Amino acid sequence: MQINGFSKLSKNEKITWLLSNYLNNNEESRKILEQYWNNDKALQELHDGFVENPISNFYLPYAIAPNFIIDQEVYAVPMVIEESSVVAAASKAAKFWSDKGGFTTEITGTTKLGHIHLLYNGTTSELIDFFRKYRSDIFQVIAPLEENMKKRKGGVKDINLIDKTSQLKDYYQIEFKFETANAMGANFINSILEEAAEFIQQKARGTLSGELQIVMSILSNYNPECVVKAEVSCNISALTIPEMDAGEYARKFVTAVQIAREETYRAVTHNKGIMNGIDAVVLATGNDFRAIEAGAHAYAARSGQYRSLSQAKIEEDKFIFSLEVPLTLGTIGGLTGLHPLVKFSLNLLQNPSAEKLMRIVASLGLAQNFAAINSLITGGIQKGHMKMHLNNLLQLLQATPDERQKAIAYFADKKVNFNELKRILDK
Numbered sequence: 001m002q003i004n005g006f007s008k009l010s011k012n013e014k015i016t017w018l019l020s021n022y023l024n025n026n027e028e029s030r031k032i033l034e035q036y037w038n039n040d041k042a043l044q045e046l047h048d049g050f051v052e053n054p055i056s057n058f059y060l061p062y063a064i065a066p067n068f069i070i071d072q073e074v075y076a077v078p079m080v081i082e083e084s085s086v087v088a089a090a091s092k093a094a095k096f097w098s099d100k101g102g103f104t105t106e107i108t109g110t111t112k113l114g115h116i117h118l119l120y121n122g123t124t125s126e127l128i129d130f131f132r133k134y135r136s137d138i139f140q141v142i143a144p145l146e147e148n149m150k151k152r153k154g155g156v157k158d159i160n161l162i163d164k165t166s167q168l169k170d171y172y173q174i175e176f177k178f179e180t181a182n183a184m185g186a187n188f189i190n191s192i193l194e195e196a197a198e199f200i201q202q203k204a205r206g207t208l209s210g211e212l213q214i215v216m217s218i219l220s221n222y223n224p225e226c227v228v229k230a231e232v233s234c235n236i237s238a239l240t241i242p243e244m245d246a247g248e249y250a251r252k253f254v255t256a257v258q259i260a261r262e263e264t265y266r267a268v269t270h271n272k273g274i275m276n277g278i279d280a281v282v283l284a285t286g287n288d289f290r291a292i293e294a295g296a297h298a299y300a301a302r303s304g305q306y307r308s309l310s311q312a313k314i315e316e317d318k319f320i321f322s323l324e325v326p327l328t329l330g331t332i333g334g335l336t337g338l339h340p341l342v343k344f345s346l347n348l349l350q351n352p353s354a355e356k357l358m359r360i361v362a363s364l365g366l367a368q369n370f371a372a373i374n375s376l377i378t379g380g381i382q383k384g385h386m387k388m389h390l391n392n393l394l395q396l397l398q399a400t401p402d403e404r405q406k407a408i409a410y411f412a413d414k415k416v417n418f419n420e421l422k423r424i425l426d427k
């Protein structure tokens with residue numbers, strides 16, 4: 001069913017239209033949407049303002065992983081995620097490393113990139129001369145847009161012309177390097193690029209013998225110069241795991257990570273586990289998880305093969321496990337000043353700078369990866385997963401507290417199975 005002017009309908013009219021066209025006028029469907037409306041009118045209006053055509057709110061659990069020691073500070077980290085075992089796994093890993101020095105981090109760069117993508121059908125040397133001639137003018141043209149950012153020690157750090165004609169006929173980039181302080185900087189970057197592109201297009205007319213066409217101007221979500229490294233390490237003997245000898249455990253762990261470095265099928269799942277931790281904090285702090293995901297996966301493939309983002313090694317009697325990932329995060333701008341829960345998250349994290357948030361997020365990614373590999377090489381992943389899954393199944397069956405107890409005791413030493421659960425609860 002198509003409609004013109006859907007966005008102009010009121011929220012109720014939108015729902016009525018959906019009910020009559022897709023949901024057999026089932027008023028139960030309206031109730032489902034309405035039960036998630038917030039009673040606080042102003043708060044609901046705030047949320048409605050975030051996107052076009054909102055008709056309800058979609059809850060995700062907002063949870064806390066405590067005991068994270070990151071660069072000697074202790075954090076209770078907010079996580080927004082629907083997957084049942086993730087927060088438990090992060091908390092367990094945080095606790096495990098808390099008496100072994102915790103997580104240490106290092107920022108290797110905070111430079112962000114953006115590009116003017118253009119076609120030029122004249123000679124490369126002529127375009128190079130043109131760019132050299134106008135490069136300082138470009139800096140001048142964008143200067144007014146940089147004023148505020150410069151106060152925060154950000155701004156455009158470099159502009160270069162890159163010849164891409166070997167990849168695509170007539171294709172060049174003008175690459176801008178940015179520092180965006182505590183902002184993710186998307187609006188800042190895109191405004192600068194568009195302003196500069198307009199200037200370049202103007203100057204090209206009548207100056208260049210060939211035709212210059214600006215195709216598009218946009219930030220890149222691939223930022224290999226905005227990278228953070230998180231690491232945990234300990235003496236192998238401190239890896240006291242009930243299931244196996246510490247040395248054997250360390251070797252098996254390193255092998256598991258090596259498999260993910262060499263083998264793409266495993267690398268994707270391995271990195272997905274890392275992103276469980278990263279995305280959950282990125283969401284809780286109002287950052288753009290799609291940008292983070294896209295950038296992280298591109299970084300994982302930077303060698304030409306998609307590989308694990310983490311590395312593990314044994315050096316003499318030391319076990320060292322680390323993660324390197326590009327993270328372009330903001331702690332001001334965007335949703336950070338608007339969404340009450342995002343503000344709460346940032347307060348809880350002691351209002352970190354963007355760099356500090358990079359350190360926290362990377363540590364969560366590493367913790368999650370540690371927890372996953374730990375489960376995989378010991379009892380298997382299903383044990384922990386199923387404990388939480390059992391909870392969901394019990395909810396689904398509307399189990400009473402007694403039934404819950406009975407089921408938890410029954411599955412304490414068995415794999416959870418829905419039919420078996422229904423059988424023992426007589427449901």
Ligand code: MEV
Pocket residue numbers: 083269270271272273274276372373376381
């Ligand atoms: C599940 O969400 C994530 C894992 O599959 C990650 C991994 O296999 O490393 C457990």
